[in-house]
Amino acid sequence: MTKQELCAAAVAAMQKAYAPYSGCLVGAALLTESGKVYTGCNIENASFSTTVCAERTAIFKAVSEGERRFAMIAVAGGKGGVLTGAFPPCGVCRQVMAEFCSADFPILLVTGGGTFEETTLGALLPLAFSKDKVDK
Numbered sequence: 001m002t003k004q005e006l007c008a009a010a011v012a013a014m015q016k017a018y019a020p021y022s023g024c025l026v027g028a029a030l031l032t033e034s035g036k037v038y039t040g041c042n043i044e045n046a047s048f049s050t051t052v053c054a055e056r057t058a059i060f061k062a063v064s065e066g067e068r069r070f071a072m073i074a075v076a077g078g079k080g081g082v083l084t085g086a087f088p089p090c091g092v093c094r095q096v097m098a099e100f101c102s103a104d105f106p107i108l109l110v111t112g113g114g115t116f117e118e119t120t121l122g123a124l125l126p127l128a129f130s131k132d133k134v135d136k
């Protein structure tokens with residue numbers, strides 16, 4: 001699975017978004033260390049706060065299947081599903097990533113036209129609140 005292929009999987013997942021309220025379609029593709037890909041889309045709700053982002057959909061799908069070791073995630077999104085630049089993960093999704101992934105976890109932000117920007121969880125969530133603070 002190349003980075004380009006993971007980005008393409010995120011773009012494909014974006015087409016499944018249920019976003020009747022914001023009109024923002026978002027897709028994520030999460031690669032496990034064992035080589036599997038779990039995809040997710042954003043799923044909105046009339047009770048807005050219950051909306052779930054694409055990244056968390058993908059992560060929760062993977063964790064609920066027994067996966068906990070992740071190699072990389074790609075995220076694609078835009079208004080009306082049009083990719084006009086990076087659609088970076090929200091703070092809640094960054095925190096969920098921090099539960100399972102280290103600071104060097106690569107995050108690919110699809111920018112459109114087959115291109116992406118690469119960053120890391122540590123760059124997007126410095127000084128993360130991590131489980132060592134609450135571990136017994």
Ligand code: THU
Nearest residue numbers: 022024026042053054088089090
């Ligand atoms: N959204 C995501 O899916 N991922 C993010 O990290 C940011 C926001 C979704 C939630 C909502 O359906 C729409 O984008 C607008 O906020």
